[in-house]
Amino acid sequence: MKYPYFPGCTLYTKAKKLDDAGRECSQKLGFELDELKDWTCCGATFPLVNDYHIAMSGPTRILADTKARGDDKLVTLCSVCFNVLKRTNHVMRNDEERRAKITDFIERDYHGEVEVLHYLQLLRDEIGFDTLREKVVKPLTGLKVACYYGCLLLRPVKEIGLDAMENPTIFEEFIRALGAEPVEFPYKVECCGAFQTVHSMTTATRCSHDILRSAKNSGADLVITTCPLCQFNLDDRQPEIQKSHTAFSAIPVLYFTQLLALALDLPAAGLGFERNLIDPLPLLKEKGIVS
Amino acid sequence: MGELVELTGLKDGQPVTCACALGNLTEFESVPVDRRVMVIGGGITGITAAIDLGNAGYQVMLVDRLPSVGGRMLQLSETFPTLDCAQCTLTPRTVESGQHPKVTLKTSCEVIGLEGEPGDFTVSLRQKVTYVDWNKCTGCGTCIQKCPSKGIALFERDAGRMTAIYTLSPQAVPNKPQIDPDRCRYLTKGKCGVCAKSCPVGAIDYKQQESFFAARVGAIIVATGFDIYDWKNKMPEYGGGKIPDVIDGLTMERYLSASGPTAGAMVRPSDGKEPKEIVFIQCVGSRNPEFHKAYCSRVCCMYTAKHARLYKHKVHDGQVYVFYIDIRSTGKGYEQFIQQSVSEEEIIYIRGRAARLYREGDKVMVQGADTLTGKKIEIAADMVVLAAAMVPNAGAQELADILGIECNADGFFIEDNYKLSPVETGRQGIYIAGCCQGIKDIADSSAQGSAAASKALVFLSTLRRQNQEAV
Numbered sequence: 001m002k003y004p005y006f007p008g009c010t011l012y013t014k015a016k017k018l019d020d021a022g023r024e025c026s027q028k029l030g031f032e033l034d035e036l037k038d039w040t041c042c043g044a045t046f047p048l049v050n051d052y053h054i055a056m057s058g059p060t061r062i063l064a065d066t067k068a069r070g071d072d073k074l075v076t077l078c079s080v081c082f083n084v085l086k087r088t089n090h091v092m093r094n095d096e097e098r099r100a101k102i103t104d105f106i107e108r109d110y111h112g113e114v115e116v117l118h119y120l121q122l123l124r125d126e127i128g129f130d131t132l133r134e135k136v137v138k139p140l141t142g143l144k145v146a147c148y149y150g151c152l153l154l155r156p157v158k159e160i161g162l163d164a165m166e167n168p169t170i171f172e173e174f175i176r177a178l179g180a181e182p183v184e185f186p187y188k189v190e191c192c193g194a195f196q197t198v199h200s201m202t203t204a205t206r207c208s209h210d211i212l213r214s215a216k217n218s219g220a221d222l223v224i225t226t227c228p229l230c231q232f233n234l235d236d237r238q239p240e241i242q243k244s245h246t247a248f249s250a251i252p253v254l255y256f257t258q259l260l261a262l263a264l265d266l267p268a269a270g271l272g273f274e275r276n277l278i279d280p281l282p283l284l285k286e287k288g289i290v291s
Numbered sequence: 292m293g294e295l296v297e298l299t300g301l302k303d304g305q306p307v308t309c310a311c312a313l314g315n316l317t318e319f320e321s322v323p324v325d326r327r328v329m330v331i332g333g334g335i336t337g338i339t340a341a342i343d344l345g346n347a348g349y350q351v352m353l354v355d356r357l358p359s360v361g362g363r364m365l366q367l368s369e370t371f372p373t374l375d376c377a378q379c380t381l382t383p384r385t386v387e388s389g390q391h392p393k394v395t396l397k398t399s400c401e402v403i404g405l406e407g408e409p410g411d412f413t414v415s416l417r418q419k420v421t422y423v424d425w426n427k428c429t430g431c432g433t434c435i436q437k438c439p440s441k442g443i444a445l446f447e448r449d450a451g452r453m454t455a456i457y458t459l460s461p462q463a464v465p466n467k468p469q470i471d472p473d474r475c476r477y478l479t480k481g482k483c484g485v486c487a488k489s490c491p492v493g494a495i496d497y498k499q500q501e502s503f504f505a506a507r508v509g510a511i512i513v514a515t516g517f518d519i520y521d522w523k524n525k526m527p528e529y530g531g532g533k534i535p536d537v538i539d540g541l542t543m544e545r546y547l548s549a550s551g552p553t554a555g556a557m558v559r560p561s562d563g564k565e566p567k568e569i570v571f572i573q574c575v576g577s578r579n580p581e582f583h584k585a586y587c588s589r590v591c592c593m594y595t596a597k598h599a600r601l602y603k604h605k606v607h608d609g610q611v612y613v614f615y616i617d618i619r620s621t622g623k624g625y626e627q628f629i630q631q632s633v634s635e636e637e638i639i640y641i642r643g644r645a646a647r648l649y650r651e652g653d654k655v656m657v658q659g660a661d662t663l664t665g666k667k668i669e670i671a672a673d674m675v676v677l678a679a680a681m682v683p684n685a686g687a688q689e690l691a692d693i694l695g696i697e698c699n700a701d702g703f704f705i706e707d708n709y710k711l712s713p714v715e716t717g718r719q720g721i722y723i724a725g726c727c728q729g730i731k732d733i734a735d736s737s738a739q740g741s742a743a744a745s746k747a748l749v750f751l752s753t754l755r756r757q758n759q760e761a762v
Contacts, residue, residue, distance in 0.1 A: 158581075167527030186649030186656070217651070 003122065004071045005033035006062060008081035009041050015078065015228035017272025021257035022077045022119055028264045029127055029135055033075060036065055042084040053098060057106050059088040063116075064108035077119045077257065079227035083152035083160065086116040090159040118153065120226060120256065121162055124170055129177040137265035139179025143287050145259070146215035146223045147171035147182050149189050150230040165189070171224070174256065178263040187214035192233040201240065208237040209244075212251055221283055222252040224259055231255060235277045252280035262289055316506075319350045319395045324411050325509040325751050325758075326350060328744075331402055331690070332514035334362020335381060335733055336725030338388045339740030340512045340747075345393035347748055352506055353388060354397045354416065359463035361385045362516055363726075366446065368547035368555075370733055371597040372628040378550060382462050389464040396465055403503075405693050409720030410509050410754045418502045421469035422478070423456070427494035430466035432458075434486035434495065442474045444552070448542040450560065451552025456486050456495075461550060470495075509754070510720045510747040511694065513704060514740060515687055517726035520576040520584065520680035529575065529648045529677060535561040536655050536672075537648055539575075539679040540594055547601045557605040559674040562653065565606055566673035570657045571595045571613045572645045576680035578616060584680045584701060589730045591678035592619045596632040598676060603636045611638045612670055614645045614659055622732065641668060648675055681730045694721055703729050714743040722746050 011019035026033050040058050047055040063085065066074045076082040092099045093112030103110050117125075123132055149168055157165035166189065172182035190211055193204030212234060215223050225231050235253040242248050258271050258280075268290045273281055284290040319327065328344050330337045333355035341353045353360065364370075365385070367377035388394050397416065404415035423434075434456045444453030446460060455474040458466060476483035477497055487495035519541050523532030530537045536559045538546075549555040559566045573591050576583040592615070599611045618640075620626045632638050645659035654671040661668050683702040691698045696716040697705040704723040707715035714722045724743035725736040 164527065167531065186647065186651075190647075 001031040001126070002034050003031060003073055003075045003117075004066050004069060005035050005075050006039055006042070006066075006081060006085065007035060008076065008078045009044075010080070010228040011078055014232065015255070017275050018077055018226075018228060018231075018255040018257055021255065021261040021266070021271050024266055024270070025257060025260045025264055028266070029123075029132070031122075031127070036062065036069075036074075039065070042081045044080055044084065046084045046087045053102050053105070056088050056091065056098075056102050059085050060092065060102050060110060061106050061108060063089055063092065063112075063114050064103075064106070064110040066114045067110055072113060073115050073117055075117050075119055075122055077226070079118070079150060079152040079225075080229060082116065082118045087156075087159050089114065089116050118162060118226070120153075120170055120174060123174060129173050132174075133177040133179075136178055136263045138263055138289070140259065140263050140287075140289055141179050143180040143289065144183050144219055144221045145175045145180045146185050146218060146220035147175055147188060148192075148211060148215070148223050148225045148230060148234070148253075150225060150227050151189070151191050151194070153226055154189065171226075171256070175224070175259075178259060180259070180263075183215070183218040183220045185214045185218035185220065187211045190214075192227075192230045193237075194229055194233070197229075197233055197237070201237075204233050205237045205240045205244070208233045209241045209248070212238070212241070212253075213248070216249075216251055220251070221287070222254055222280060224254050224256045226256055238278055250278045252276060252278045252283055254280055316395060318392075319352060319506070322350050324507045325755055327352070327506075327508045328510045328512065328747050328751075329354060329412075329414055329506060329508040330512045330514060332362070332516055332725070332727070333357075333360030333385075333388070333396070333398065334514060334516045334725060334736070335364045335384070336516070336736045336740035336743075337362070337512070337514035338384050339737045340514060340724060340744040341388055341394050342384065342391060343741050343744035344747065345391045347744075349393065349748070349751075351391075351394045352397055352508065353394055354400050354402060356399065356401045356419070357459060358399045358421065358467070358469045359385075359459045359465060360388055360396065360398060361460065361464065363541070364733060365460055366448070366541060366548075367544045368549070368551070369597065369601060371593045372622070372624040374597070374600070376549070378460075378462065378548075385462070385464040398465060399469060402690060402693060405511075405695070407507070409718070410751070411507065412509070412511060412720065413505050413507050414511070415503065415505050418504065420472070420499050420501045421467075422472070422475070422495065422497055422499050423467060423469055424494045424496050424499070425465065425467040427492045428467045428490075429492055429494075430468075431491065432468075433489045433491065435468055437485050437489045439483065439485060440474050440476050442471070447545050447552045448539075450538075450542055450545040470497075509751045510722065512722045512724060512740075512743045512747060513690065513694065513696070513716075513727060514723070514725040514743070515684045515690060515727040517681040517730065518684045520682050522576055522677060522679045525583065526576065528646065529572075529675075530650070530655075534648060534650050534655055534675075535559075536566070536650075537675045537677065539677045540591065540598065541679075543598050543676045547598065547605075555605070557602060557609075564673070566609065567606065568610050568670065568672045568674075569599075569602060569612070570645070570655075570670055570672040570675045571599060571611065571678065572657075572675065573613065573615045573678045574644065574680075575677040577678075584682070586680075586701060586730070587619060588678070588681045589619070590681070590732045593622070593625055593628065593732070595676075595678050596620075596629050596638070599638045600632050600636050603638070611636070612657075612672070613638060613640045614643055614657075615640055616642070616644065622734065643668070681726065683727055687727060694718065696721055696723070703727065714739055714746050720747075720750055 175182040193207035197204035327350045341351045399419040438454035440455035472478045545551040577588040643660040643662040647658040657670040722743040724739040
């Protein structure tokens with residue numbers, strides 16, 4: 001099975017490891033991520049004001065391109081791209097006036113025909129977690145994982161509809177399929193501080209600290225996420241956290257595709273762990289997952 | 292009282308006897324049909340309507356699906372704004388409804404059908420199985436004392452335990468027990484029979500079958516009341532019912548009640564310790580059009596202030612925090628009650644909603660915001676009480692379908708005209724009153740009960756006059 005794939009800018013740079021692992025795993029799982037040609041940036045933020053249509057022209061073009069290829073699905077790995085594309089698609093489907101304005105401007109014919117899928121959703125709805133469980137070569141037994149959702153994968157729930165907003169479970173089901181144990185932690189849908197990290201690092205640091213502390217208190221060995229920005233905040237802010245909270249000990253923050261790759265027995269050397277600020281390898285070795 | 296009456300049977304067209312019939316149904320049927328009224332729901336609203344109608348000389352059948360009357364008010368501790376004991380004010384009225392010569396109680400009984408026309412309705416009812424022959428039972432309570440099976444008590448809202456053979460409350464009217472078949476050892480495992488052995492009059496009947504009967508009445512008053520919004524399943528942000536020290540307001544009433552499971556001692560569910568820091572959250576599920584109920588549940592501002600005060604009366608060094616959107620205290624003496632609570636009891640009101648509750652150690656962490664200062668707030672509380680939205684009682688829509696009246700999108704019965712005929716429905720001869728029409732407090736509920744009774748009287752006497760004139 002071939003799925004049109006929109007990687008997004010971050011997955012070509014900072015979040016390369018999310019992308020690489022995702023593509024490699026797809027081959028193991030029997031589907032192909034077929035990258036769109038000439039894709040552009042999704043805009044990175046869904047417009048926060050109603051009449052800011054220009055910001056939706058980019059994502060609409062991406063969706064129209066997918067339709068023009070003759071496809072009706074588009075897969076993303078990045079929570080931010082997923083959020084922007086999915087919400088833009090919602091406007092295309094439900095708001096005739098705004099759709100007309102945008103499609104007239106970019107001179108494309110698009111009415112929301114494409115279904116935007118997150119990779120995790122593809123695993124759940126197209127592949128099935130039971131099939132995934134069967135395909136796992138090396139179950140991650142004994143690994144306690146804090147599944148961190150963040151905001152953009154879920155909210156606003158009426159437009160995204162991937163899972164429940166306050167107590168989602170898709171990530172936990174995924175982790176169980178890999179043979180690891182998800183921990184219940186109350187901060188799993190709290191904000192990581194997001195773009196605050198640019199102009200108010202203390203805010204982002206505080207948010208990240210709350211999430212990581214909650215994960216650790218719940219007994220997690222590591223945290224996984226789908227979002228490059230969450231991964232950045234949770235991982236790269238840890239030295240900052242340690243400055244103000246000396247008792248805080250580091251915890252690795254991985255992309256879900258990196259864990260998936262390990263469970264499918266892909267070589268750890270190609271999974272970009274060297275780009276993780278908090279090196280997960282000592283933990284993974286201790287757990288016998290990586291030799 | 293206590294007479295076994297044969298009535299028009301509905302089961303397979305065969306006459307059936309009704310072993311749970313309390314009250315003299317022969318007498319009920321002794322007056323013409325246009326002098327009989329059925330009241331569905333035995334809460335404060337229904338009781339008020341029934342007593343008013345009885346006093347006016349009409350025969351009333353008061354139907355409730357629970358084993359005894361009293362409704363939600365019987366679960367309350369003390370009531371605002373006067374802080375008088377709910378049981379003390381209500382019990383004289385439940386007793387009156389039970390002893391009134393014109394009122395026939397039909398409890399553990401449900402309406403299942405309606406035929407006929409205004410002025411002459413035939414209502415079909417199902418008498419549920421109680422496993423106790425109430426005509427024989429004297430209400431001595433020996434069976435309850437001897438019953439070895441203890442379990443969750445619905446009336447106590449998980450706060451207390453109850454035997455498998457039970458009455459809802461100590462002063463139940465009628466004071467006749469019934470057996471919960473899911474918990475009874477004899478009915479589940481075939482062994483025990485302690486209640487049957489201990490009953491001095493042989494009233495226990497494990498083989499009792501449900502029975503059906505019909506009643507002809509001229510008018511019907513519906514007062515089926517409210518339930519608490521299903522926050523445990525619908526609001527995972529507040530722990531989804533998995534944090535033991537997060538309870539709803541009605542459960543708090545049981546903890547505060549002198550006749551409740553803790554005899555009025557203020558303790559928290561998880562470990563029985565006295566909570567020193569307690570957080571109340573208002574508008575839980577109310578005023579939330581996007582995900583829950585759009586309407587205001589009207590009484591929560593007041594009962595939260597009341598809870599806070601009663602708590603402070605019991606725990607003098609305790610600290611109370613109340614998260615609120617705004618305070619709605621629009622009754623006589625209500626605003627004074629709120630002001631007094633704030634100034635005298637040092638209750639801290641925080642304007643904002645709590646976003647999330649979670650457990651950390653033995654504390655309940657409350658994340659919220661103070662929208663007046665714009666600050667994020669986190670409180671490590673010993674206990675949290677949610678003022679959960681009030682919703683119509685389960686089965687309101689089914690009853691509406693049976694009676695041929697309508698419910699709105701939230702499940703409340705629709706009145707003929709909200710302002711000018713608030714207790715009348717689209718169907719003549721059927722009236723609505725109390726919380727089933729819309730959320731209201733006890734004062735408004737009993738007022739509406741009387742209003743519905745008076746409307747039923749007006750309808751039936753007008754009908755009689757018209758019939759006489761026609762003759």
